[in-house]
Amino acid sequence: xxxxxxxxxxxxxxxxxxxxxxxxxxxxxxxxxxxxxxxxxxxxxxxxxxxxxxxxxxxxxxxxxxxxxxxxxxxxxxxxxxxxxxxxxxxxxxxxxxxxxxxxxxxxxxxxxxxxxxxxxxxxxxxxxxxxxxxxxxxxxxxxxxxxxxxxxxxxxxxxxxxxxxxxxxxxxxxxxxxxxxxxxxxxxxxxxxxxxxxxxxxxxxxxxxxxxxxxxxxxxxxxxxxxxxxxxxxxxxxxxxxxxxxxxxxxxxxxxxxxxxxxxxxxxxxxxxxxxxxxxxxxxxxxxxxxxxxxxxxxxxxx
Ligand SMILES: [Mn+2]
Numbered sequence: 001x002x003x004x005x006x007x008x009x010x011x012x013x014x015x016x017x018x019x020x021x022x023x024x025x026x027x028x029x030x031x032x033x034x035x036x037x038x039x040x041x042x043x044x045x046x047x048x049x050x051x052x053x054x055x056x057x058x059x060x061x062x063x064x065x066x067x068x069x070x071x072x073x074x075x076x077x078x079x080x081x082x083x084x085x086x087x088x089x090x091x092x093x094x095x096x097x098x099x100x101x102x103x104x105x106x107x108x109x110x111x112x113x114x115x116x117x118x119x120x121x122x123x124x125x126x127x128x129x130x131x132x133x134x135x136x137x138x139x140x141x142x143x144x145x146x147x148x149x150x151x152x153x154x155x156x157x158x159x160x161x162x163x164x165x166x167x168x169x170x171x172x173x174x175x176x177x178x179x180x181x182x183x184x185x186x187x188x189x190x191x192x193x194x195x196x197x198x199x200x201x202x203x204x205x206x207x208x209x210x211x212x213x214x215x216x217x218x219x220x221x222x223x224x225x226x227x228x229x230x231x232x233x234x235x236x237x238x239x240x241x242x243x244x245x246x247x248x249x250x251x252x253x254x255x256x257x258x259x260x261x262x263x264x265x266x267x268x269x270x271x272x273x274x275x276x277x278x279x280x281x282x283x284x285x286x287x288x289x290x291x292x293x294x295x296x297x298x299x300x301x302x303x304x
Contacts, residue, residue: 017082018056018117019063019294024081027106032078032113032297035103036085039096040276042122042160044153046243048276053085053117055241055277056293059286067298069260074297083107083114093158097126104130108269113300115293118273120243121148121160124228125167127269132172135224135268139175140167143255144230145182145204145246147190149197160243160274168197173226177218179258180204180233183246204248215261224268227296231275231289239288241280252288259295264303270296 017023018034027033036053043049065073074080086103089095104127107114116127121144131138142148142164149164151157157166167173175198182204185191194201202214232242235249250258275289 016054016057019060019075019290021075021080021082024083027110027112030079030081030110030112032080032115032300033083033107034080034115034117034293035083035107036117037088037100037119037123038085039088039090039118039123040120040243041091041096042093042158043120043243044159044161046276046279048241048278049118049120049243049274050090051277052119052273052275052289055275055280055283055286056117056272056289057082058277059283059288060290060293062287063290063294067294070298070302072298072301074294074301077301078113078297080297093122097122097158100126101130104269105133108134113267114269115296116269116271117289117293118271118275121228121230121273122158122163123273124271125158125163127271128167128172128226129170131224131226131268132170137172137174138268139221139223139225140173140177141218141221141225141227142176142178143180143228143233144178145180145232145249146230146244147178147181147194147199147201149194149199150186164199165197168199174223175221176200177221178202179214179218180207180250182248204250207250215258219263222265224266225264226268227270229270229272229292231272231285234288239285241276241278241285242274243276243279244274255288256291256295259292259299262299264299267296267300267303
């Protein structure tokens, strides 16, 4: 029956919801949903991530209901829907963070797992505030080419490169594991800073050469876990549509494979940030981001 439904779906027409899912009319019975946060005023280099949600929806039109790798029907299993976008306030990060936290609260309070399309990485701070309020401290698996734990940019505390330090300072997270760090750094001291903050980082060489170790470390996390994936963890050859690209990253296949191998007790939320469609080529970044969210939903479906 499901297959027939899939064939009937208007796959090649312009439907503006994620994976042609229904719009969330009510949250009753919903176990996971898609929501967009079109905010990019905390970006330090190339802008455009405010178009991430619409780009990812566009890139999601070919997603089909059955995931053969995990043997699940994520959309059906989770009764998934598209919640639309958070009503952010362009140019005003404090106001925007309040609106994000309020909207995510509503979802998390109902024990629904949000799959969030950014937006730049600053959006993760208010999301984690909501997670901590509802679950207590959460683990964070952070896929990124950048540390994101700097103290400030241009003297400002809230940017897309400082959200992780703010989350640690605010006591929102327990364990943080970073995957895919690379590129030229500001200073050698950053590595010590990370240790002081309690952040465990796997750089790209460790990920490429000691993959099993990285996966087993991720799978050793207990308790509620939040996954935050900056699309720039992927090599710009596979994901050029992003704000601060770093060469020499993961392939799209490696990224999807790592997600498929996660066996976590409880995933409470998942974001894919920094997708900037104006810098994309042939929708490859948006399609990858959509597939990453699909694998994330499949994981919840598989582990539930
Ligand atoms: Mn990054």
